[in-house]
Amino acid sequence: MEMLHLRYFVAVAEELNFTAAARRLHMSTPPLSQRIKDLEHEIGHRLFDRSTHHVMLTPAGAALLPIARDVLEQVNSIPWRLREAMRPQRGTVFLGMPAGVHPDLRERVKALAGRVRERFELKRWPGATADLVNAVRDGRLALTLARLPVADPALEQLTVMSERLGAVVPADRFAERDSIALAELTDLPYVASPAEITPAYFDELDRQLSELGVRKRIKLTNTGFGAASEIISCGLAFSISMLDARSPMQGYRVENVTILPFSDFRPRLDTALLWHRERAQGGDLEELVDAARDIFGEPLDI
Incomplete structure (x- = not known):
């Protein structure tokens, strides 16, 4: 038959x-x-x-x-x-997380993990943006959040958040202020966290500050994010960081340090989700990337 x-x-x-x-x-x-x-x-x-x-x-x-x-x-x-029967079994994949990821963005990471849980176990992996980007390029990470700019033609990127930045200043010197002009800071040195842990965007920010009249610098090496706050609290310098009170970066502030919005300057730090092009469309991460595009599709503006 x-x-x-x-x-x-x-x-x-x-x-x-x-x-x-x-x-x-x-x-x-x-x-x-x-x-x-x-x-x-x-x-x-x-x-x-x-x-x-x-x-x-x-x-x-x-x-x-x-x-x-x-x-x-x-x-x-x-x-x-x-x-x-031929589909790979549920596997563990890693998503890179730079320092200071906003809680609203973390919620989206959790939502992605929930969306793909039957196919992938999504775990977070910390690191500096440059290291995380390299790990995506060589396949050690499936995805990463990264501070822009990132220029790598092998990687696709989706902007997921834009955060307004403010001036981190000595609280006693600028008491009862709700904003600050950049011109008021030209007598203070600008201090950034060490270059090895700072996003590339802050190199461009440093150049902009110099063009706008902030000439003095204090360079830090072999320290963490909290080191700048220690110098600022003594009235020796100012810095720039995330303005939103819910940002984890606010946790590095110490006594006599406050953060104020600029009245004449609009710095913003953008964050993107990155993945390797060849692993997305038709690749082993197509399902994961499709879910990420959906969940992170509407960028957050903080």
Whole structure:
């Protein structure tokens, strides 16, 4: 018995009309009628009562119909069952997290982990932006959040957040102020966190400050993010950091340090989600990247 015989039988049984069944099967009626006769001969039972006016299932035909449908359903399901069997099992992938990721962005990371949990176990991996970008390029990380700018043609990037920056200043010197002009800071040195942990954007920010009249600098090496706050609290310098009170970077502030918005300067730090182009469309991370595009698609403006 061939599978086609069952397909022909089910078509006739559902149409109860040889001409309609033949049309559905894209064949002519005489060959279809002959195939049904061949099937009846092979199984030893008449399947249809035929007359010039009607076609009816015999008891044997009625009994065969659900069996044939079940067999055909099993055969039709072979391609997707094979795809499921060949799919990799749930694997662990890593998403890079630079310092100071805003809690709203963390919520989206959690949402992504929940969306793909049946296929991937998504874990976070900390690091500086440059190191995280390198890890995505060489395949150690699946995705990373990264402070822009990042220039790497092998990687795709989706901007996910833009954060307003403010002036980190000695609180006693600027008491009861709700904003500050850059011109008021030209007598103070600008101090940034060490270059090895600072996003590349701050190099451009340093250049802008110099062009706008802030000439003095204090350079820090082999220290963390909190080192700048220690100098600022003594009234020796100012810095620039995330303005939003919920930013984790606010945790590095110490006594006599406050952060104020600029009245004449609008620095912003943008964050993007990055992945390797070749691993996305048609690659092993296509499902993960598609989910990330959906969840991070509307950038946050803080």
